[in-house]
Amino acid sequence: MIDRPFADHRAAALALLNGGYKLSRKAGQFLGQLAVDSSPLSRAQSDWLQKLLDRAGLPRLADGGAQ
DSSP states (O other): OOOOOOOSHHHHHHHHHHOOOOHHHHHHHHHHHHHHHHHHOOHHHHHHHHHHHHHHTTTOBOOTTTO
């Protein structure tokens, strides 16, 4: 189990994709895009990523991790 915040959104997305968590197709597509794109997240993207992390019981992004 991961117990410290994710350094960036790419690491968080990969943890969700590789962790065997139940994800919708739409969430999987979203996370796949985050995993390969280092562009900063919009507020909406950051919020959705955090909701997915919360549902999976994973830690939050580190401060500035969405950048």
